[in-house]
Amino acid sequence: MSPRTRRLAGPLLVGGAVLLGTAYVGLVDPNQPGHYPLCPTKALTGLDCPFCGGLRSVHALAHGDVAGALSHNALVVLLAVPALVLWVRWLRRAWTGEPPRPVSARLSPAASRALLWTATAVVLAFTVARNIDAVPALAWLGSATV
Numbered sequence: 001m002s003p004r005t006r007r008l009a010g011p012l013l014v015g016g017a018v019l020l021g022t023a024y025v026g027l028v029d030p031n032q033p034g035h036y037p038l039c040p041t042k043a044l045t046g047l048d049c050p051f052c053g054g055l056r057s058v059h060a061l062a063h064g065d066v067a068g069a070l071s072h073n074a075l076v077v078l079l080a081v082p083a084l085v086l087w088v089r090w091l092r093r094a095w096t097g098e099p100p101r102p103v104s105a106r107l108s109p110a111a112s113r114a115l116l117w118t119a120t121a122v123v124l125a126f127t128v129a130r131n132i133d134a135v136p137a138l139a140w141l142g143s144a145t146v
Helices: 003-027 040-045 054-062 066-072 074-096 109-131
Strands: none
Touching: 003 054, 003 074, 054 066, 054 074, 066 074, 074 109
16 A cells, blocks of 8 residues: 555545435435434433534535525534535645644644634534524524434
């Protein structure tokens, strides 16, 4: 096996797994009860977790329905874009043989902490907003059963 083939194995396996998983969710409709288990957070607390509605969102994206995907879970849709960008960068680095650069090499420790805390705050704010009636535009997102 060539060095390039070994380097490409990781990103290609991850990409293939994501593609297969997306294809499965695209074919097996999560809007129909009984195909997927209920979210444990929803089952135990009755509250929507940050990813409740994620399967329905992926199903809608697989069918080209961006508006529907956003209505099921906007966070999943918004995270799909940077995830795809990071995967493409990983694939490009594997192809060219450029060594991976850890986040710590690109950001100062303070900036890394700030990024982590900001991401945590956004996910928590999204979770709270979709579970309270004070923000009706988000409260219904992902509220249907998974």
